[in-house]
Amino acid sequence: MNAFLITIGDEILIGQVVNTNAAYIGEKLSELGVDVIGSSVLPDDENAIRNEFERAFNNSDLVLVTGGLGPTHDDVTRKVIVDFFDTELVMNQDVLNDIKKLFESRGRQLTKINEEQALVPKIAVPIRNSRGTAPGIWIEKENKIFIAMPGVPYEMHLMMESFVIPKLKDLMGDSKKIVLRKNLLTTGLPESHLYERLGDLKELLGEVKMAFLPNQFGVRLRITVEDDNEESAKSRIEAIEQKIRTKIGKYIYGKDDETLESVVAKLLTDRGLTLAVAESCTGGYVAHRLTNISGSSKFLERGVVAYSNAAKVELLKVDEDVISKYGAVSIEVARQMAEGVKSISGTDIGLSVTGIMGPTGATPDKPVGLVYIGICDDTICTAKEFRFGDDRHLNKDRASQAALDMIRRNLLGIPYDD
Amino acid sequence: MNAFLITIGDEILIGQVVNTNAAYIGEKLSELGVDVIGSSVLPDDENAIRNEFERAFNNSDLVLVTGGLGPTHDDVTRKVIVDFFDTELVMNQDVLNDIKKLFESRGRQLTKINEEQALVPKIAVPIRNSRGTAPGIWIEKENKIFIAMPGVPYEMHLMMESFVIPKLKDLMGDSKKIVLRKNLLTTGLPESHLYERLGDLKELLGEVKMAFLPNQFGVRLRITVEDDNEESAKSRIEAIEQKIRTKIGKYIYGKDDETLESVVAKLLTDRGLTLAVAESCTGGYVAHRLTNISGSSKFLERGVVAYSNAAKVELLKVDEDVISKYGAVSIEVARQMAEGVKSISGTDIGLSVTGIMGPTGATPDKPVGLVYIGICDDTICTAKEFRFGDDRHLNKDRASQAALDMIRRNLLGIPYDD
Numbered sequence: 001m002n003a004f005l006i007t008i009g010d011e012i013l014i015g016q017v018v019n020t021n022a023a024y025i026g027e028k029l030s031e032l033g034v035d036v037i038g039s040s041v042l043p044d045d046e047n048a049i050r051n052e053f054e055r056a057f058n059n060s061d062l063v064l065v066t067g068g069l070g071p072t073h074d075d076v077t078r079k080v081i082v083d084f085f086d087t088e089l090v091m092n093q094d095v096l097n098d099i100k101k102l103f104e105s106r107g108r109q110l111t112k113i114n115e116e117q118a119l120v121p122k123i124a125v126p127i128r129n130s131r132g133t134a135p136g137i138w139i140e141k142e143n144k145i146f147i148a149m150p151g152v153p154y155e156m157h158l159m160m161e162s163f164v165i166p167k168l169k170d171l172m173g174d175s176k177k178i179v180l181r182k183n184l185l186t187t188g189l190p191e192s193h194l195y196e197r198l199g200d201l202k203e204l205l206g207e208v209k210m211a212f213l214p215n216q217f218g219v220r221l222r223i224t225v226e227d228d229n230e231e232s233a234k235s236r237i238e239a240i241e242q243k244i245r246t247k248i249g250k251y252i253y254g255k256d257d258e259t260l261e262s263v264v265a266k267l268l269t270d271r272g273l274t275l276a277v278a279e280s281c282t283g284g285y286v287a288h289r290l291t292n293i294s295g296s297s298k299f300l301e302r303g304v305v306a307y308s309n310a311a312k313v314e315l316l317k318v319d320e321d322v323i324s325k326y327g328a329v330s331i332e333v334a335r336q337m338a339e340g341v342k343s344i345s346g347t348d349i350g351l352s353v354t355g356i357m358g359p360t361g362a363t364p365d366k367p368v369g370l371v372y373i374g375i376c377d378d379t380i381c382t383a384k385e386f387r388f389g390d391d392r393h394l395n396k397d398r399a400s401q402a403a404l405d406m407i408r409r410n411l412l413g414i415p416y417d418d
Numbered sequence: 419m420n421a422f423l424i425t426i427g428d429e430i431l432i433g434q435v436v437n438t439n440a441a442y443i444g445e446k447l448s449e450l451g452v453d454v455i456g457s458s459v460l461p462d463d464e465n466a467i468r469n470e471f472e473r474a475f476n477n478s479d480l481v482l483v484t485g486g487l488g489p490t491h492d493d494v495t496r497k498v499i500v501d502f503f504d505t506e507l508v509m510n511q512d513v514l515n516d517i518k519k520l521f522e523s524r525g526r527q528l529t530k531i532n533e534e535q536a537l538v539p540k541i542a543v544p545i546r547n548s549r550g551t552a553p554g555i556w557i558e559k560e561n562k563i564f565i566a567m568p569g570v571p572y573e574m575h576l577m578m579e580s581f582v583i584p585k586l587k588d589l590m591g592d593s594k595k596i597v598l599r600k601n602l603l604t605t606g607l608p609e610s611h612l613y614e615r616l617g618d619l620k621e622l623l624g625e626v627k628m629a630f631l632p633n634q635f636g637v638r639l640r641i642t643v644e645d646d647n648e649e650s651a652k653s654r655i656e657a658i659e660q661k662i663r664t665k666i667g668k669y670i671y672g673k674d675d676e677t678l679e680s681v682v683a684k685l686l687t688d689r690g691l692t693l694a695v696a697e698s699c700t701g702g703y704v705a706h707r708l709t710n711i712s713g714s715s716k717f718l719e720r721g722v723v724a725y726s727n728a729a730k731v732e733l734l735k736v737d738e739d740v741i742s743k744y745g746a747v748s749i750e751v752a753r754q755m756a757e758g759v760k761s762i763s764g765t766d767i768g769l770s771v772t773g774i775m776g777p778t779g780a781t782p783d784k785p786v787g788l789v790y791i792g793i794c795d796d797t798i799c800t801a802k803e804f805r806f807g808d809d810r811h812l813n814k815d816r817a818s819q820a821a822l823d824m825i826r827r828n829l830l831g832i833p834y835d836d
Contacts, residue, residue, distance in 0.1 A: 011629070012440075012441070012444070012457075013444050013454040013455075013456070013457060014444050014445060014448040014454060015440070015441040015442060015443070015444035015445030015446070015448065016441075016445070016629065016631065016640065017441070017631075018436055018437070018438055018441040019436070019437050019440065019441065020436055022430075022433070022437065022459070023430070023433040023434075023435070023436040023437065024433060025433070026430070026431050026432050026433035027432060027433030027434070028433075030431075030432040030433065036431040036432060037431075037461065037466070038431070038458060038459065038460060038461070038466070039430070039431060039458065039459040040456060040457065040458040040459070041440070041456065041457040041458070042456060043455065043456070048455070048456070181432075183434075190524075190526065191488065191489065191490065192489050192529050192531055192532050192551070193526070193527075193529070195489065195490055195531065196529055196531075201491055209492075211428060211429065211462075211490075211492050212488065212490045212492070213429055213434075213435070214488070214570060215570065215571075216572065222429065222434065277723070279702070281709075282706070282709075283702075283705050283706050283708065283709025283710075283714070283718070283721070284697070284701075284702030284703065284704070284705030284706040284709065284721050284723065285702065285706040285709075286702070287701050287702030287706075287723040287725075288700070288701050288702040288703040288706045288814075290701070291699075291700075291701025291702065291703075291723070291725065291775075291814075292701075292810070292811060292814065294775075294776070294777055294778060294810055295778070296701070296725070297725055297726070300701075300723075300725050301725065301726045301728070301729060302722070302723055302724055302725055302726055302728075302729035302733070303701070303702050303721075303722070303723030303725070304720070304721070304722060304723070304733075305695070305702065305705040305709070305718075305720055305721030305722070305723070306720055307705075307709065307714070307715055307718050307719060307720055307721070308715070308719045308720055310719070310720075310763075311719060311720035311763065314762075315720065315722075315733070344732075345728075345729065357709075357712075358712070359712055360712060360713065361715075367523075369523075387523065387524055387525055388524075389523075389524075389549060390548075391549070391572065392710070392712055393710060394549075394572055396706075396709075396710065
């Protein structure tokens, strides 16, 4: 089965609202094995919507529309549906009762325009809405399915979960094709280098598809397998994953929804190890990412944002002379910061970051983007130089990622150098 | 001028990535007075892309494409452009130099596929890319404009800001309709309360449009005026803004692209004041947000992420007995943390956050979402209780926002209560 998604609303086109609905629906349909072949966003304009319904209904098995079902003047979706399917609106008593109940529970008066929300196209099955007043619309015609839902995300989500997905599953039965996906998350090597190290992709992948999805945190490799059989799909993905791991395994820190902080948190927690973090240029971002993980108090003893030299000396016992001699952004200071934070907190690992995030702060021999990351455990204290770019925010992202990856490498015994 | 946006990438269709690029571009074009008449998302499929180029180019003055310009096998946009415009690829020396410089600055080897990124359609003007290897493409033909940019947001943003927007402005000249927007950024009061305090919106706004855009950091009020005349548009927006400010002024911390951290940073810098931050539950997030602002070293002396009780006692001199008596999440500990961090760092202001972010850590009398924020200046030390929700990430967002707002209120002499 293939599907086309239509999102209706000026607010999406002018960028006032990001289209998370299409992403949500795309993900749910893909999980069902439905091919999402396209997606469009339309203004609140009857003609544009009518034309797009026609185009989408002609070209796909399933058309899924969100938005424009509300009670105000700019909500025209239901009207266009009635016209497009050449049907009429009829009052649906169940929906009307839902709406009455909703208003009762909120202690509010029911108005005429609220009641009119219970008018449903005759040809349609209404999709009940316990979180709002506009019902969804399910129409089957010419062996195709047309679905319309409100654009309010939490109303739409519930309709998808409780009605649309189960019903689609039923209809697809056993006939559905299996689409399995796995994402391998890498960091530390740019896209082009990963690409080269993987060698001939045709040879590596065969019929399996793989996409490279880069951002400032690393490159996600998305592997997609289509198969009639779930077991076979799984083993094909696993075989590819093994081949990839032999080539670039050390750069792969996790899979799918994992984050580098969640992986590091799990490693530390599983081993019962504790960590303290001393940050200069990342300004608390490494600690923030780690404390995004529930349970981080088990391993993160403390963090120090040693932004001033005084803080580095007073809190982290960095040698003032070393700062004067090498500068606060130096491999020596990074090492001392890591050592200092480990020693004052009594943790198993000390981590430090110092660098120049930009746009100011550069010197002739120390450009914006220069970062040193230090790490100490009970046996060794070391630091590594990184060179990132010229954007402050991206540099913080990259430096925090590199710092977390130093912990991962430390715990897994992967050398820090490339 | 009207425009059609095309986003290319399977990852968008299957919901792995939310289409923020279309939102960003839609917003920028709307600000220019360009009508965005539609937007679509396509798979990495040459035929589908070719057909959509045709449809979009026939129906609009400006076609703006993102995605599929990278160096790997699934990046097919450039190929389809060459085919669609019946042109050929030529090596562009300037772009090649950009790429070489980029790799040099990162200390990485240039590969053949990197070099091939400098091949540009002969008919096009390349849009230089200082943040990545793929140049953008600008084509003018039949009085229409066709633009393609990489899908990596930070690369595309820079191309928009430095090339596309200025060039479009030039081309549009004085002919364009004036659409002025202003965003007033509020925090501390929920949407429905703001709505009530603003009273009758029709009376307030007249012909001017306003949208309420809430998220966990606050509510953005977006005012939109259309006019033939820029001066008149400006004065109409100003008049509305003044009316709004008289009703809810103290909740408005900034406008448009400002952030609460940028506003606080400016206030501190302008007054030559210094700040130290002691964080428990926000785990470094407040310091991270402040250090996102270039020049933050002028006012942020240090931060302490006192996650453990030991860190609170050792680094911040919080009284152990007070922790035992009231618990680490208490108004007393918040006050002592703020006092402690101010005193050890010798700053003008000390700020602290302690709370329960969830999902674990609640007790019968201390639910998830309970947060205390402390603030000390040279005259007074105080703390305030907040109750947020049950989601860890949203709670960190809300707590960091409330903490920054405490500084803003302190500096502007706005009472902390309500």
